[in-house]
Amino acid sequence: MSGYIMNARVFGSDGSATKRKVKLDPLVFAIEPNDHVIWLDVRRIQASARQGTHKTKERSEVRGSTRKMYRQKGTGYARAGARTSSLRRSGGTFFGPRPRQYGFKMNTKASRLARRSALSYKAQGNALRVVGYLGYDQPGSKKLSGLMTTMELSGDKVLVLTETHSPEVYRSSSNLPRVRVKEARHVSTLDILEADVVVLEEGALALLTRLLGSSEKAAA
Secondary structure, eight states, X not given: OTTOOOEEEEEOTTSOXXXXXXXXXXXXXXXXXXXXXXXXXXXXXXXXXXOOOOOOOOTTTSSSOOSOSSOSSSSSSOOOOOTTOTTSTTSOXXXXXXXXXXXXXXXXXXXXXXXXXXXXXXXXXXXXXXXXXXXXXXXXXHHHHHHXXXXXXXXXXXXXXXXXXXXXXXXXXTTOTTEEEEEGGGOOHHHHHHOSXXXXXXXXXXXXXXXXXXXXXXXX
């Protein structure tokens, strides 16, 4: 991809710039983004999040007599069946919604392509940052807030990706409404797209490169 820098500077755990740089795998961070696959994956994620518990009462479920209200002909009124008919005010609903699952499956290769496309968009927009190991001994919003301030990300929606499950880092973000912490292996396309900037631990970068780039290297 023209104009794309394949190296990223590594920031310290306090947000200060270091002289070290890491190489970004072009198979993960420099592909031609596939907008259609991104749309499919985001649609899958949002559909799976729907509860699908909607329900209305149909004709057999509303209260009322099932007896025909009056004879078919000779009354001067329109023909009418039971009081539970959907044509009546107190009747059931015509083809009302029923509980259902909205989620659908998507093959693994397409899902990986969607995440690689989202990461490539972030790389193109200079919205990726790499930091060293965030080894917090105990939760502290001040540490994570200081990191955001030093990296000049205070006003942005930031997604922090850790290499492993880090309860201390996760709890440090609880008082920071614009900062979200997630384990790298569980990040979704929607998570990446919703963030203004993605901050990756150096180990998380290596993990994503291995998980998302391995299939492409094998195919090549």
